[in-house]
Every structure is written in C-alpha cells, then in structure tokens.
Amino acid sequence: MAESIIRLENISVALGGEQILKDLNLNINDKEFVTLLGPSGCGKTTTLRIIGGFQRQDSGNVFFADEIINDLPPYKRNVNTVFQKYALFPHLNVFGNIAYGLKMQNVPKQVIEERVGEMLALVNLRGFEHRNIQSLSGGQQQRVAIARALVNNPHVLLLDEPLGALDLKLRKEMQIELKNIQVKTGITFIYVTHDQEEALTMSDTVVVMKGGEIQQIGTPQDIYNEPKNAFVADFIGESNILPGVMIEDYRVMICGILFECVDKGFDNNEKVGIVVRPEDIEIKPEKEGFLRGVVRSCVFKGVHYEMTVEQINYPYTWLVHSTDAAQIGDTVGMCFYPNDIHVMKGEDIDYSVFSAVPKDEAEETEE
C-alpha cells in the first residue's frame, strides 16, 4: 500500500452557524487520483479548502506526510490548487500566469522560461505564451490554470470542479487528459466534483460525501457495485432501491420471492435495502420473469431504451435499461442474476425517494 500523504483527522467546520463538516476522517495516499464526490453543499469543497489552507477547521488536525500543518498558510504548503472558475490573473498573459508561482520562489529567469515551455507542452498550449487570458476559450483557460498549478511541482494538486464550466465533449476530453497528466507526473490529485461519471472515469479512489460526512470510500468499481447505503447507490448511477429481508446468508426475500444472492454477514431475517441497477435487469416474456410488471414508458436513450415498469401487486416502479424495446402497456417479466443483487444495511432507508416514485423526482435529490 502506498504511503499516506494527506490525512484529515476529526475535522469539524461550521460556517455561519451551519455545520459543514462533521468529524471527518480521511486518508489520502501518495500518487493517487482521489475524487471527493457529492451533491452541492456536502462539504467537499470545504474539505479541499482545508487541505489548501484557505479554510481553518474548528477542530481536528490536517497532516501532510505525518506532520501537522494546521497553522501553515497556503503559500507555505506544498499543495497547489486549480480553482473552480480558474481564477487566472487577468492582468498577466499566459506566460505570466504560469510563471507566477516560480517567480514567487525567485527561480532564475532562464529556468522559468524552460519550465513554462514544458508545462505548455504538457497541456497542449505551445505557442500561447503571449496570448491574453481574456482571448482564450474556456478549455484553454482551464489548461492554463492546470499548467499554472503544476509548474510548481506540487506534491498534491487540488482541483475544485475544474471542468464544471466546459461543454460535455470538451469535458470528456479534459477528463482523459487530466488522468494522463496525473499518471505522467505522478502527482497526487484530489479532485472535487458532483458529477458521478467524472468521478468513476478518472479516479483511483472515490470518496462519496453527504451532509459533511463521508458515506463511502472505495475504488470506482466498489462504489458502483457495492454501494454501502441507499444514498451512494442512488447518487452513483441509477438504481432501483427497495426493501428486502435477508433470510440467511446468500438468500434474500424481495417482493415475496426468495432470491439467491452473493451477500452474507447479515443477521437472519434482517431488514435490508436491495439495489438492482437498471442495466442488470433483463426483460423477458411475462411467464419467464421472476417479477411481473406493466411497461409504463419507454424512451430511446441512444445506447439503450429506458423503461419504467410498474410492478404488479407491489407499489414499486422499476427502472430498466434494455437494448430491446417493449410496447407500452405490455405486461413483461423481469429477471436478474444473483450477483446483480446488492444488499445494504437498510434499517433507516427512506424508500420513498427512490424507485417507488417516478425517476425525475429522484434526480432532483442528486442536485
């Protein structure tokens, strides 16, 4: 296991009487791409600002390579930030912006020119040295912001929703580019976003946050396939979440039907939450499925059809992604495999906000 570079210990912050972070503990390993993921107001940006030194925590400690850096001002931390709206210096040109950090360290002029050249090459902006910041497009400004932070060779790069202002295509390009830069430079990236797809695409580790608390830490695969709770399941991708009862290890009761599953370690007859991803559900003729339902809507989404299926005899509406379309009003069968059933501890799940209601309401909770 790689060694820890940044550790947050029992961090609590309140801003304007509102508790932003609650007793947060987080360990970030060296050379990793870590993403803090969560809806707006979950405290992810505050966490980043604490690491950057722009926000003082009310209690708790920040460790940098096992040294407490609580009182270290931002300009003494070996950490650089790419700000949400780039925060480029409007009075300096591209060269001036990138060279700023080196100039502050009194690096000789020749070295500055060399390093800036390298950085411009890294972010594909060769020949832009003397361009005005205002004359650049959003994507180019973004690259300058990244180059400006990276030129100082920081141990850790903090990125605060850096792609938020870019259009979808550019964002996807930049995601790949950022990941490449991270691999190439070997710098630890701490990336803040509310876009779950972005998080899954780029990260080595994803930290899902909500209401100032960490919900789950894991690899993108873990987070997606084994969500620890209903919030994570719902926030990461689309899910059908419904209550079930764990009869015994590997056996779970959903909608009155006993399913085999791959989960264990629950009490017998424990109430649990069940997550089934919409793409894991297969639509079958009525008789062949475990569960039956009536197709209520069917929308073409490009790769697949998105269908809502109202289950017969139960108040659940299932979200199904299938490559085959079904006729609205048809009664169909649904089935899924044991390893598609994800079981979570589910005592306090509020099911009403998930699959039992139309999808658009569930989406609102994401934002």
Added chain:
Amino acid sequence: MKAFPKFRLTRTAFSYPYIVFAIIFLVAPLILVVFYSFTRQVDNYSVYKDFENSPEVIMDNLDFIGYEEDSALSGIGTYYYNGESLTVVNYREKHPETYEIFFADGKISLIDEYEGDELIDENLDNVKFLNRLTGIYFTIDNFVRFFSNGDSMKVFLRSLYIAFMSTVFCLLIGFPTAYVLSKMKEKTRNVVSVMFLLPMWINFLLRTYAWRTLVEKTGIINTILDSVGLPAQNLMYTRGAVILVMVYDFLPFMILPIYNTLIKIDRSVIEASYDLGANHYRTLFHVIFPLAIPGISSGVTMTFVPAITAFAISKIMGGTQCATIGEEIERVFNSDMWFGSAMSVIIMVLMLASMFLISGRNGDSDDIGGGLI
C-alpha cells in the same frame, strides 16, 4: 404630400433633453472659451508708421468721435486725436483694418486711394497708417503671452506642484485606507465608508475655513503647542497648508474608486496567488495593486483635475504667495477674458492629455471596472 417623420417615444427619445442640455451647458461654453482664447478684441485705434513692415505706434488710443452708420463697421469715420479731428476712409480692401491717413500742415487729413487726386507717393514721409484694432480678430498672442510670461508660468508650475503633491498624498493615504476598508466585514465597512463620506455633506468652503481655525497663527494647533511650551508654528499661508486641505478635501474621491475596484477583485484570484506561494505582501504588490489600477487611475484623475483648478482652497489657506492657476484664471478673466480663456484652454488640454495617458494605459482591463459612478 409628404408627411413629417412621426415623433416616436423611443428609448433614444429620452436622451434628447440631455443632448440639448449638453449642447447648452457643455458644448457652447467650450466653444466660446476656445473661441475667446484664439481671439482678441481691441477697442484701441493706433496710428502706425508702416503697419506691415514696422509696427511702430505713432499715435495710440485715438478717441472715436463720430461716424456715419454705414462706415462704423469698416472704421471709416471721424476720430479725434490731441484736439485734432481725423477722418478715415477705407484704404485697402486687402487690409480692411488698415487705413491711410495723411498729415498736412499739422492737420490730419485723409487720402482715398481710389479717388486719389492727392497722391500718396509724392508725400511718402507724411503717410501714416491707422490700424483699427477694434472688433474681434484671430491671434495666438494669448498663448504666446502665457508661455513667455514668467509670472504666469510660475503660477502654473506652482499649481502643478501643489496638485501633484496633493494627489500623491491622497494616493498614499487613500490606497491603504481603501484596502483596509475592502477587507472589513460588510457592517463595519458601511459605517466606516459613511464616516469618510460624512464631511462631503458639509459645504467645502466651510470645511476649509474650519481648517483655517486649526492652523492659524492663533489657531487651535498653535494654542495647544503654546500651552505645552513649544514654539508656535507658522502653518498658515504656506504650500503645506494648501496641500493639507486639498488632501483632506479630495481624499474621498481617491478612496471610493479604489475601494470599488478592490471589492470587485475575485477572492479566488487572491487565493490563487497565496496558493502559488506568494505571501500577503507579494500578493498585494503583484496581484491586488495591478488589478486596482483602473480605480487608482480614476482616483488620480478625480483628485488631480480638481486640485489643479481649485482656487478657493489656495485663496483661503495660501494667500497671495500660493496663488494657483485657478486663482490666476479667476483674476485675469475679470480684466482680460481672452487671456483668461487661453489659460483655461491650456489647463484643459493638459488635463485631457493626462487623462488620455492614464486611461490609455489600462485600456484592456475594462472588465474589472472602477470609477466612482
């Protein structure tokens, strides 16, 4: 029949009153002043020996005694000089202001060239020219006079010095004040900015007189010094006193525009500077100061321009030794509005040039904005 274009109440129509206002109160006076500065009216009739070649005045200040209505405009008429009457007719069409007069037996008579029985050539020695300098004519004498006149130049340079020093002190005090103000919490900030604006509600003459009672020979400061046993200071009627009151009067005009630009600076830009390893001082110098330049330049303009033309402050605080160009213009204008106009045009050109220089420097950082308004 072609109808008149209909008047429509569009948004542009709302600007018409202002355009009319601007023409009446801004453009017209400006044209007048420029016109005056390049002209001169002389009521004075002088007799020159040879007007074109040597403008030597033989007779000056002829009194006009009578004329016929038509001839009044061209200067033809009867004049009176040293008890003798003198009649003038038009001599040359080329120089309508120049007339030939002829002395004969001590009497001044005239010769009309076109009816010329009495030939000029025969009596060349007796030929004189009357230059009628009445009316308004074009000249750059007013400007030449300003730059060749040592006294005007001295006053001008003194004004420049006083205005420059006031601006420098305003900037030295104003920038840190604006900076501190911009860093305050909103509530305190509002209270403090009202404190800075409060003196502006009092008539500025009153404020200036208040300063006078402070620094006078028998004023409050000297009274205090006296009671402590220190020697009285002669503060009144010095350049220092003028600069002091100017700084006091114009400081809000420096603070406000700078403050306005400072609060508009994106907080994250400053954080970016810290993030990149710049401490507070270097951030101030490398980021905040350059970004505040639009505010600084409008603050400098709003201090320098009124400071160079101010005359009340220097009159009250500086007396005659510290007369500024504004005072000088005021004084000159009463007796010689042509020269006074030329002086004000010179100041105006100077100010426009300096404003142009200042605004040209930061032409491309418009988006940060600034200014008082």
